[in-house]
Amino acid sequence: MTKLTKSLKLSLVAAGLFSATASAASVAIVNATLHTSTKQGVLEGASVVIEDGKIVAINPASIDADTTIDAKGQIVTAGFIGTMNQLGLVEVGAVAGSRDGGDDKAGIDFDPSLAFNPRSSLIPYARKGGITQDVIVPNGGDSIFAGLASVVDLSGSFESVNKKQVALVVHLGEKSKGSRAMSMKTLIDKLEGEKSAKKDDKKEPSTEQKVLAAVLSGDMPLIASVQRASDIYELVKLKEAYGINLVIHGADDAVVVADALAKADVPVIISSMANLPGSFDSLHANLANAGKLEKAGVKVIIGVAGDSSHNVYQLRFDAGNAVSYGMSQQGALSAVTSNIADVFGLNSGAIAKGKRANLVMWSADPFELNSHVSKMWINGEEVSTEARQDKLRDRYTTDSAMPRAYTK
Amino acid sequence: MQKFAPSLLVMALGVALAGCQDNGPQDPKVSINKNPYPSTYQPLASQSTLITNATVLTGTGERLDDADVFFVDGKVQQVGKDLAVQADKTIDAQGKWVTPGIIDVHSHLGAYPTPSVASHQDGNEMTSPVTAEVWVEHSVWPQDPGFNRAREGGITSLQILPGSANLIGGRGVTLKNIPSHTMQGMKFPEAPYGLKMACGENPKRVYGRKGVLPSTRMGNMAGYRTAWIDATEYKREWDKYESDYAAGKNPAAPHRDIKLDTLAGVLEGDILIHNHCYKAEEMAMMIDLGKEFGYHSGTFHHGVEAYKIADLLAQNGNCAALWPDWWGFKMEAYDMVQENVAIVDAVKNSCAVVHSDSDTTIQRLNQEAGKVMYRANDVGYDISEQHAIKWITSNAAKSLGIDDKTGSLEAGKQADVVIWNQNPFSVYAKAEQVFIDGAKVYDRNDDKYQAQSDFMLGQK
Numbered sequence: 010m011t012k013l014t015k016s017l018k019l020s021l022v023a024a025g026l027f028s029a030t031a032s033a034a035s036v037a038i039v040n041a042t043l044h045t046s047t048k049q050g051v052l053e054g055a056s057v058v059i060e061d062g063k064i065v066a067i068n069p070a071s072i073d074a075d076t077t078i079d080a081k082g083q084i085v086t087a088g089f090i091g092t093m094n095q096l097g098l099v100e101v102g103a104v105a106g107s108r109d110g111g112d113d114k115a116g117i118d119f120d121p122s123l124a125f126n127p128r129s130s131l132i133p134y135a136r137k138g139g140i141t142q143d144v145i146v147p148n149g150g151d152s153i154f155a156g157l158a159s160v161v162d163l164s165g166s167f168e169s170v171n172k173k174q175v176a177l178v179v180h181l182g183e184k185s186k187g188s189r190a191m192s193m194k195t196l197i198d199k200l201e202g203e204k205s206a207k208k209d210d211k212k213e214p215s216t217e218q219k220v221l222a223a224v225l226s227g228d229m230p231l232i233a234s235v236q237r238a239s240d241i242y243e244l245v246k247l248k249e250a251y252g253i254n255l256v257i258h259g260a261d262d263a264v265v266v267a268d269a270l271a272k273a274d275v276p277v278i279i280s281s282m283a284n285l286p287g288s289f290d291s292l293h294a295n296l297a298n299a300g301k302l303e304k305a306g307v308k309v310i311i312g313v314a315g316d317s318s319h320n321v322y323q324l325r326f327d328a329g330n331a332v333s334y335g336m337s338q339q340g341a342l343s344a345v346t347s348n349i350a351d352v353f354g355l356n357s358g359a360i361a362k363g364k365r366a367n368l369v370m371w372s373a374d375p376f377e378l379n380s381h382v383s384k385m386w387i388n389g390e391e392v393s394t395e396a397r398q399d400k401l402r403d404r405y406t407t408d409s410a411m412p413r414a415y416t417k
Numbered sequence: 418m419q420k421f422a423p424s425l426l427v428m429a430l431g432v433a434l435a436g437c438q439d440n441g442p443q444d445p446k447v448s449i450n451k452n453p454y455p456s457t458y459q460p461l462a463s464q465s466t467l468i469t470n471a472t473v474l475t476g477t478g479e480r481l482d483d484a485d486v487f488f489v490d491g492k493v494q495q496v497g498k499d500l501a502v503q504a505d506k507t508i509d510a511q512g513k514w515v516t517p518g519i520i521d522v523h524s525h526l527g528a529y530p531t532p533s534v535a536s537h538q539d540g541n542e543m544t545s546p547v548t549a550e551v552w553v554e555h556s557v558w559p560q561d562p563g564f565n566r567a568r569e570g571g572i573t574s575l576q577i578l579p580g581s582a583n584l585i586g587g588r589g590v591t592l593k594n595i596p597s598h599t600m601q602g603m604k605f606p607e608a609p610y611g612l613k614m615a616c617g618e619n620p621k622r623v624y625g626r627k628g629v630l631p632s633t634r635m636g637n638m639a640g641y642r643t644a645w646i647d648a649t650e651y652k653r654e655w656d657k658y659e660s661d662y663a664a665g666k667n668p669a670a671p672h673r674d675i676k677l678d679t680l681a682g683v684l685e686g687d688i689l690i691h692n693h694c695y696k697a698e699e700m701a702m703m704i705d706l707g708k709e710f711g712y713h714s715g716t717f718h719h720g721v722e723a724y725k726i727a728d729l730l731a732q733n734g735n736c737a738a739l740w741p742d743w744w745g746f747k748m749e750a751y752d753m754v755q756e757n758v759a760i761v762d763a764v765k766n767s768c769a770v771v772h773s774d775s776d777t778t779i780q781r782l783n784q785e786a787g788k789v790m791y792r793a794n795d796v797g798y799d800i801s802e803q804h805a806i807k808w809i810t811s812n813a814a815k816s817l818g819i820d821d822k823t824g825s826l827e828a829g830k831q832a833d834v835v836i837w838n839q840n841p842f843s844v845y846a847k848a849e850q851v852f853i854d855g856a857k858v859y860d861r862n863d864d865k866y867q868a869q870s871d872f873m874l875g876q877k
Contacts, residue, residue, distance in 0.1 A: 103618070103747035131745065185535075285531040285563055285776055292876045314777075319745035326784065329844030378787040378844050381795050398744075402754040402796070405724050413725075 034075040035060035036389070038370065041080035043067070046087050046347040046359040050339060057085065059366035062389035067362060078370075083383060086342065086375055087359050088141025088367030089324055090349040092278055092310060093232075093258055094317035096135060096143045097125045097161060102316060111148040111155070117199070118216035119156030120174060121147045127161070127169045131318055133396035136163050138322025139375060141367035141387045142171065144353055146178050146232070153180050153192045154199075157220065158232065160353055162367070164387040175353045176256065177224055181244070182235040183290045193243060200225060200251050230254040230352060232278070236290035238265035245273045256352055258312070261291035264298045267305035276352050277307055280314030281331035281344075299344065300335030309336075310352065311344040329376030341376065446662055447670035449678060451687070454554060456604035458593055460854035464505035465489040468836060471510035476517040476810035476825035480803035486515055488832035491855035496826050508850070514841055516806050517826050518573025518833030518853065520813035521779050522691070522738045523718050523772040527577055527592075527600070528553050530561030531776060532872075541580030542587060546624050546631060547644045549612065550676035551587035553579040557600040562870040563776040568594050568859050569867075570780035571835040571848040574605060576817055578718075581615035581693040582623045584631065584640040588679055589613055589691055591817050595853055596868040609689050609818040611715075612679060614641070616694035616703060617749045638702060645710040648680030655681065683712050689818050690715030691738075695749035697725035704733050716816040718772060719743075721750045724760035727767065736768035736816040737761045740778075741788040758786075758808060759793030759800060770816050771808040782809045787842030802842055831855075 039056040045067075058066040058074055095110035098121050102108070109124035122145065135143070142162045149155030155178040160171045181192050203221035214222070223229035233244050236259045245266070248255040257263060258278040263270060270277060279302070283294040295301075302309050311328055313320050328341040336344070350358025357365040366389035373380035382394050404416045466488055473481040475496060485500040486493065495502065528540035539556035542548040557577055567575065578589040589611035592603040616637060625632030631640050654671035661668040682688040690707070694700050694717045707714035716736040717723060721744065723730060723737040730737055739761065744753030754760070762769035771786045773779040790805040814824025823831045832855035835841075835848050850866075851859035860866035 101745055101748050101751055282777055284566060284780070286873065286876075288532045288534065291532075292873070316746055320742070323742070326788075326844055330781075333845045333847065376844055378784060378842060379791045381791075398754045399796075401752055402724070402756050402760070405727075405754075406756075406760060 035065070035073075036386070036391075037072045037074035037077045038080050038085060038368070039072060039077055040082060041085040041370070042082060043360050044084055044086045044342055044375075045361065046343055047361050049361075054082075057360060057368070059368070059386065059389045062366055064360060064362055064364045064366050064368075067360065078384070080370055084371045084373070084375060085360070086139070086369050086371065087346045087357065087364070088369050088385065088387065089139045089345045090355070090358055091135065091140050091143035091317065091321040091324060092312045092349055093146050094143065094313070094321055095121075095148060096131055096145055096163075096318050096321060097127060097129045098145060099318050100126075100129055100131070102319070110146075111150055113150040115147055115150035115154075115156045116152040116217070117154045117156070117177060117220050119147050119149070119154075120159070121145065121156060122159035122161070122170050122173050125159070125161055125170055127165050127167055130397050132163050132165060133394065134319075134398060135321045136385060136392060137382060137394045137396060138325055139369040139371070139382050139385065140321055140324065141369065141385065142355070142357060143321065144175065144349065146176075149178070149180060153195055154178070155180055155234075158353075160355060162387050164390065164392060172353070172355065174220070174229070176230040176232045177220055178232045178234065178258075180234045182237055182240050182259070183288055189240065193240075197247070200247075200253070204251070224253055225251060227252055227254045230256045232256045232258050234258045236261040236288070238262040238293070240290070242266050242269060245269050245275060248273055248275060261287070261294040261298075263307070264295065264301050265293055267302050267307055270302070271306035275307070276310060276348065277302060278310040278312045281311050281327045281334075281336070283314055296330065296334040299331040299341070300337075303336050303340040303344075308348050308351070309340065309344045310348050311341065325375050326378065329374075329378075332376060338376075441667050443662065443665070443667045447658070449673065451682070454552075454601060454604075456606045457599065457601040458595065458597075458604055458606055460491045461595070461856035461858065463488075463491055463832075463852075463855035463857075465503075466832075466852070466855065467500065467502060467504035467507045468510050468515055468834070469507060471513050471515040471836070472840075473515045473826065474517075474803045474806040474841075475827065476806055477827060478803055478807060480801065486826055486834065488834065488852070488855045491832055493826050493828055493830045493832050493834075495828060508836065510836055512839070513849065514837040514839060514846075515826070516571070516835050516837065516841060517810040517824055517830075518835055518851065519571040519782050519809050520817065520824060521567070521572055521575040521773050521782060521809075522716065522770055522813050522816045523774045524567075524575045524577055524776075524779055525580065525774070526563045526567065526575065526776060526779070527557035527559060527561045528579065529776075530558050531563055541582040543582040543623055546583050546620055546629070546640050547585045547676070548579075548583050548587050549585045549644070549679040551579060552590070553577050553587055553613075554590035554600050554604070557590070557592075557603075559597050559600055559603060560870045560872050562873050563779070564594055564596065565868045565870060566776070567779045568851055569848060569861070571783065571837070571841075571851055572779055573833040573835070573851065573853050574814075574817075574819065574823060575779070576611055576691070578611065578613045578691060581613070581619045583615060584620045584637055585644055585680070586613040586615060588688070591819060593853055595858060598871075605819065607822070609687060610679075610682065611691040611817070612683055612688050614690060614692040614694075614703070616692065616699040617696060618747055619693070634699070638706070641706055642709070644680060645684075645706070648677050648684055649710060651677035652681040652684050684710065686712070689713075689816075691718055691816075692716065693718050695719050695721045697722040700735075701726060701729060704729065704735065716768075716770070719750075719774065720761075721753050721757065724754055724757045725752075727761045727764045730761060731764040731767040734766070734768075736770050736812065738770040738772035738813075738816060740774070741771065741785050741792070755792040756789070756796060756798070758789040759798050762800075762808070763798070768812050768815055769808055770812045772813075783837070783841040783846060784844060785809075787844075790842060802840065805842065
């Protein structure tokens with residue numbers, strides 16, 4: 010309970026700061042093709058009005074806004090949401106001093122959002138892919154527990170950590186040394202230990218205890234990174250035994266136990282591009298898996314595989330490939346917007362009244378290679394998609410009599 | 418003293434022999450078998466095939482709408498409209514696109530296969546900074562499931578390279594992407610060998626940790642130069658042997674060194690350089706290094722900063738094999754621009770190639786090329802599909818020295834052909850049928866033509 014009060018306070022503080030920085034001016038986007046990520050589906054020739062960082066109206070009878078933007082039929086979606094990466098926690102992968110996503114001593118209470126850098130060069134680049142928010146996760150250390158995930162937006166603001174400690178990440182499955190059974194036992198022991206612990210009201214619980222309590226109460230999702238079907242199945246049983254809010258990440262073999270996942274209402278975060286048997290845990294990786302899981306009734310989130318911190322901008326292409334191999338367009342859009350918002354309790358990821366105004370206007374089909382972001386808004390503010398990469402390109406493609414270093 | 422007598426005798430005899438070797442009757446000439454692991458590749462049985470009504474990107478820069486492609490006996494015979502030919506098989510490709518087979522100049526399939534368990538890590542001989550003696554073809558596991566996945570993406574030829582831990586990592590090999598249970602069964606007949614070199618962070622990191630040269634970029638350069646000096650000496654010894662023998666003398670053949678065989682093969686122009694090199698200043702130095710020792714510096718792979726020296730690359734005849742968007746994983750990959758390939762390509766006499774270095778993106782080189790085309794066009798370039806396809810077909814073939822055989826749909830070329838269900842530069846595009854030397858090797862709608870690796874058989 011203490012923890013809940015605390016995070017409530019935190020979010021109130023964040024909200025206060027947020028409304029102070031957001032523009033009070035209202036913007037109407039008219040004549041848009043709205044892909045809402047809600048049951049409303051696609052609304053043609055539609056308008057959306059944003060004010061104070063929120064969506065305040067969709068298709069109002071009359072438009073009354075400070076600024077009106079004619080979308081000229083272009084597609085507008087909710088901002089895409091990245092997951093399972095270290096955006097703002099790493100600058101260059103191989104430069105140790107620029108990495109803050111892990112620590113040998115990381116465990117249940119490791120919260121890397123304390124190190125989040127909203128001015129990382131990765132962030133404007135990610136915006137080029139229509140990413141407006143991201144679930145950053147620790148990559149952990151020696152423990153099976155990597156630590157705590159947080160949600161950030163890509164505004165570049167120093168107040169862009171939207172929500173801290175939204176999930177606990179645990180790494181299970183194959184181990185280079187020892188048995189995966191020991192990892193499962195460690196997880197069970199921790200849950201069991203917290204469950205049976207005598208509560209001492211006088212003593213403030215440790216962060217670890219608070220996290221475990223939140224996991225046990227179902228308030229905090231447990232993201233288990235795991236691939237093999239048998240491991241996923243064990244975890245589904247664990248969910249039933251402890252009532253935890255389980256999310257499976259990786260899940261190359263999830264399709265084998267798709268029905269069990271659907272029945273137990275377990276969302277999966279998968280790469281739609283994984284189709285090689287990277288290990289004996291991943292023998293069923295297949296481009297069709299995202300679509301098959303969708304059809305089985307599993308809530309699917311698409312994440313970028315590999316270095317998804319630098320490559321999260323590719324998320325839209327991964328969604329397109331998922332569609333190409335059998336996922337529905339709507340399902341793929343939800344997989345990069347509303348499903349993530351649902352799982353992490355975010356008031357975003359959809360175009361609906363009252364939602365955070367994270368919106369992207371696209372020159373064409375957002376999943377296609379030939380489209381690009383025309384305009385985007387984060388918390389109701391229009392943001393640039395110019396990145397360092399564009400400055401470099403311009404420097405080397407602009408004629409000058411002086412050395413390139415003088416072209417800025 | 419007595420103990421030494423016999424060896425003294427041998428020495429004396431040796432001197433005497435050496436003396437008469439120069440003029441006496443010639444011993445059989447020592448020659449090196451340059452192809453001891455020859456290709457046994459045989460094209461699969463094929464029918465004469467006519468593909469009709471397709472949008473054809475020829476790989477030579479041309480686009481033909483509503484056109485036909487005809488191949489016989491494994492060779493392209495005609496490409497054009499309304500071909501009046503008799504074919505065993507006609508495929509109506511209305512609404513579909515046809516391209517040459519896709520070529521990846523940078524792959525580690527088979528050498529770093531999946532499953533990527535420790536016992537499969539056969540791509541980097543990380544025991545010495547110069548391992549020109551290793552040939553990656555000796556590491557290729559033909560059952561790597563990745564070959565089949567790549568074929569489904571239209572890959573018909575690919576170069577397997579050793580990894581980038583070493584200054585000079587060893588020989589690469591070009592393969593036809595055909596299922597086989599031996600490496601030789603995949604080996605592209607008459608393709609030149611490649612030699613993998615690597616600049617920058619990798620060699621200095623790997624050997625710097627061991628406390629041996631190189632631990633710096635200047636150490637890298639010193640290491641290459643030392644190796645090429647050895648190779649120059651070695652080549653001189655063999656050249657002298659050849660000329661003395663030709664002059665009727667009976668010279669002793671130099672002691673054979675398989676490391677220097679490969680480097681001398683580069684100096685002779687038989688083996689092409691494939692140089693992992695990211696940064697502008699390092700590529701410029703590698704060009705000068707080639708000039709110092711009299712070889713061509715070949716293709717730069719991964720050149721994330723190639724756009725900074727696009728003119729230099731074109732002037733010197735270097736291909737640049739590049740990613741559309743990989744970046745940030747190390748310092749030398751920090752200055753990525755999404756238009757890199759297009760900027761390199763825009764210079765006259767350039768040779769821009771899109772490569773993968775990945776067992777996943779090799780399955781989508783069409784999309785990788787598409788990303789570059791569209792990002793560049795967004796900022797004012799005017800790159801067409803018929804041009805962009807060259808980055809993954811004819812330019813790639815040129816980089817590998819096989820452009821006289823494959824990489825374009827022209828009469829006489831090997832019939833390596835892909836039928837796409839739509840414009841291949843769409844995220845929704847899929848290769849439907851793939852032909853290698855005129856034989857169908859993949860059909861998305863017919864599991865008879867969907868190869869499966871031994872490893873995947875019976876996995877549940």
